Amino acid sequence: MTDHIGVGVLTRLVPRELVDEVVISRDRKEQRNGKLPARVMVYFVMALALFYGDGYEEVMRKLVDGLRHMGTWRRGWSVPTPGALCLARQRLGSEVMRDLYERVAVPCAMRSTQGAWVGGRRLMSLDGFGMEAPDSEENAAYFGYAGKKERCTFPFVRLAGLAECGTHAVVAAEIGCRGEGEETLAGRILSSGVIEPGILVMVDAGLYSYRHLRMVLDAGADALFRVGANVHLPIIKWLPDGSYLTYIADSDEKRKASAKIRSGRIRVTDLAGFYARVVEYEVPDRGDGDELIALVTNVIDPNDLNAVDLATAYHERWEVELVVDELKTHQRGSAVILRSRKPDLVKQEVWGMLLTHYAIRHLMREAADQADLDPDRISFVRSLRVVRRQVSNQAAFSPSAARREAR
Numbered sequence: 001m002t003d004h005i006g007v008g009v010l011t012r013l014v015p016r017e018l019v020d021e022v023v024i025s026r027d028r029k030e031q032r033n034g035k036l037p038a039r040v041m042v043y044f045v046m047a048l049a050l051f052y053g054d055g056y057e058e059v060m061r062k063l064v065d066g067l068r069h070m071g072t073w074r075r076g077w078s079v080p081t082p083g084a085l086c087l088a089r090q091r092l093g094s095e096v097m098r099d100l101y102e103r104v105a106v107p108c109a110m111r112s113t114q115g116a117w118v119g120g121r122r123l124m125s126l127d128g129f130g131m132e133a134p135d136s137e138e139n140a141a142y143f144g145y146a147g148k149k150e151r152c153t154f155p156f157v158r159l160a161g162l163a164e165c166g167t168h169a170v171v172a173a174e175i176g177c178r179g180e181g182e183e184t185l186a187g188r189i190l191s192s193g194v195i196e197p198g199i200l201v202m203v204d205a206g207l208y209s210y211r212h213l214r215m216v217l218d219a220g221a222d223a224l225f226r227v228g229a230n231v232h233l234p235i236i237k238w239l240p241d242g243s244y245l246t247y248i249a250d251s252d253e254k255r256k257a258s259a260k261i262r263s264g265r266i267r268v269t270d271l272a273g274f275y276a277r278v279v280e281y282e283v284p285d286r287g288d289g290d291e292l293i294a295l296v297t298n299v300i301d302p303n304d305l306n307a308v309d310l311a312t313a314y315h316e317r318w319e320v321e322l323v324v325d326e327l328k329t330h331q332r333g334s335a336v337i338l339r340s341r342k343p344d345l346v347k348q349e350v351w352g353m354l355l356t357h358y359a360i361r362h363l364m365r366e367a368a369d370q371a372d373l374d375p376d377r378i379s380f381v382r383s384l385r386v387v388r389r390q391v392s393n394q395a396a397f398s399p400s401a402a403r404r405e406a407r
Contacts, residue, residue, distance in 0.1 A: 007046045007063070008390030010359040013104050014046070022099045028092055035080050036088035038096070045089065045097060045352035046359075050388050052333045056082040062391050094344045097351035101173070105358045107199075108365050109166045114374035116166020118313040119305045121200040121222055123165040125320040126189060126207060128182030131157045131328060132337040133346050142343035144178035154337055157346060160185035161323070161354075162194060165202075165316040167375050168323045169361040173354055175347050183207060187215070195219035202226075202317040208296075210251040210273075217274070217298055224297045224314055233278050233296065234268055241302040243280075243310075248296065249273035275300065279307045319376075326380050327357055360387055 007014075016039060023029050023038040030037050036044075047059050054062070060079050080088070107124075109116035116123060130146065132154035133139045139155040146156035158176035163169065172194040174185040186207050195201060197220035203212065205228040216223040227233065237245040249271040260266045276296045283291045295314055299305045305313075331353065332338075340346040361375075364383050368375040 007043050007050070007356075009363060009387055010046060010356060011043075013359045013362060014042070014100060014355065018103065019043075019100065022096055022103065026093070026096050026099065028096055030091075036084065038092055041088050041092040042096065042100065044085065045092070045348060046356045047391060048339065048349065049331065049353040049356040050384075050391065052331070052336055052339075056085040060085065089340075089345055089348065090342075092348065094348035094351060097348050097355065101351050101355045101358070104355060105169065105171045107164050107171050108169050108362050109164055110365075110369055112369060113166050113365060114368075115316065115376060116164065118200060118309060118316075119299075120198070122198060123313060123316050124162055124171075124199050124201050125165050125317045126160065126162050126186055126201060126203045127320045127324075128158065128160045128185060128207070129324045129328070130159060131332070131350070133157050134337060134339070134341045136341040138342050139340075139346060142177055143346070157338065157350065158182065158185065159350065160189055161320070162189050162201075163320045163323045165319045167361055167365045168319060168326065168380070169358050169365070170323060170354055171358075173350075175350055177343075183209070183212075186212060190215040190219070195221045197221060200224055200313065202314055204317070210248060213248065213276075213296070213298075222297065222299055224295055224299075224310060224317075226314065227294050227296055229292075229294075231294075233294070235278075236269075236275075239277065239302050241307040243277050243302065243307045245300065246276050246278050246296070247273055248276050274298070277302075279310045281307070281311050327353060330381050330384060331357060360384060363387070 019039050019042050020029075023042070028038045044060065044063065047063055048056075051059050051062060057079050064079070107122060109122060111117070133143060133156075135154050143155040143157050145154075158180060160174050160176075160182055161170045162172040164171055172189050172192060174188045174192075176185050186203070189195075190201075190212060195216060200222045201216045202224045203226070205226045208225045208227050208231070213223055213225060233246040233248070235244045236247060239245060247269045249268050250273050253271045253273075254261070254268070257266060257271060261268060276298055277300050279295045279297070281293055283293060293311075293314070295310060297305075297310060299310070328334075338346055338349055340349050360380070360383055364378050364380070365375050367383075368378055
């Protein structure tokens with residue numbers, strides 16, 4: 001019976017053949033047939049990410065409920081206990097879910113997808129966020145707490161994600177452990193091979209650094225980074241669109257040569273680095289006054305992307321904040337912490353959540369393209385409800401499996 005278990009429309013992106021391939025590559029295939037083979041547990045972990053308000057047994061019931069309608073419910077088969085499901089999750093581990101996520105989660109915006117491109121470049125945003133995990137000794141030791149001076153209530157799982165702005169699809173992510181901050185996790189993503197020519201990577205001032213800029217450029221992509229007020233950017237030449245040319249020196253060399261630069265013995269341009277362009281603009285009615293935003297980019301030619309194009313593109317970076325809201329507020333639930341009390345199961349749970357979110361967002365992109373709409377016009381909450389409904393009916397089974405049963 002468990003051969004039929006799936007998670008509705010999501011199995012289109014995570015077919016059983018791919019699951020079996022990854023399970024075998026990680027040597028997680030069971031030695032004998034049982035109630036809870038590794039393939040079933042993959043779909044169970046994805047289902048956990050859809051039904052955060054339900055316990056283990058209830059989630060499993062939702063997965064198998066449609067079997068009654070298909071006439072494949074075996075007599076004597078009963079829903080496994082929470083203890084058995086927990087042990088099966090431990091046997092599966094987190095790496096299978098991570099491998100599946102990395103195999104499936106790729107940029108999915110088409111050329112026709114509205115709001116996904118600027119100047120022929122795919123808009124991508126990199127940011128960090130976090131989630132609370134149960135307060136077990138293992139989680140506390142591995143993840144630590146968010147507070148620096150005072151201990152917070154729950155261990156804090158730090159994450160960084162690279163999201164496609166036009167579709168809200170998170171296409172790369174890293175999970176941190178105790179002592180690893182957003183900068184470390186962002187650096188891992190930038191060096192992981194997902195950055196490639198044809199994309200414009202945007203980050204907020206908190207993740208700005210010479211090293212991160214250099215990593216984007218070395219990968220052949222373009223960068224649009226916001227910088228803080230404490231970053232000095234010398235004006236070398238004003239450009240026709242109101243932006244200006246600057247030079248960004250290697251931070252280590254600049255620090256070593258700071259005395260010589262102040263005395264005028266050498267110029268910043270004598271150090272290792274690269275020329276960049278700065279776009280400054282104000283956002284009115286922010287707090288007590290207008291907010292000045294400074295962006296740096298390696299796109300030097302204003303005829304390629306002018307200042308207005310870049311400012312408009314950076315506005316799309318805020319879409320990543322909505323992605324975090326979708327994951328933490330709608331998919332997981334407001335004021336709800338993760339389920340798992342062991343670090344490896346926490347990571348497994350997070351990869352399952354990201355994989356499920358990506359599958360939902362991929363489905364929404366397809367629907368938006370068919371309707372010639374911007375994906376932002378489609379409700380994530382309504383899409384999530386549709387997917388949840390599909391889990392417990394006949395659509396929870398892959399088309400190939402349903403055809404075999406019909407025969």
